[in-house]
Amino acid sequence: MSAIDKPFGHWKEEGTYLAGWEVDLRTQAPRGWSLWVVPESTFATTACTAATYGDARAYIHNQFLRSEDYEPAGAVHEFYPADFHYPEKDTFYLYFTIREKKPAAKKRSG
Secondary structure, three states: OEEOOOOOOOOOOOEEOOOOOOOOOOOOOOOOOOOOOOOOOEEEEEEEOOOOHHHHHHHHHHHHHHHOOEEEEEEEEEEOOOOOOOOOOOOEEEEEEEEEOOOOOOOOOO
């Protein structure tokens, strides 16, 4: 899930959803398809099911990011293991792209 204006940008009011598959970096996208190379990043990762998806997202945004020294830095990736078959009960993973927060600028006195 990515910003509508650029791949891997943090989703704001609108976004895009790209269903993907890991391929060799030398792969050429078929006609009409897009090839996005996921840049090396830092991720906060959590496991969930379809039933706990909203809770997992809320935890990362409302608790983890507020209590840590990190902020959102791009798209959220979903990873479905090979044995994922039943969304109601099978576990998949959310990878939230994050970065360290920059220290707030100190005010100069005088």
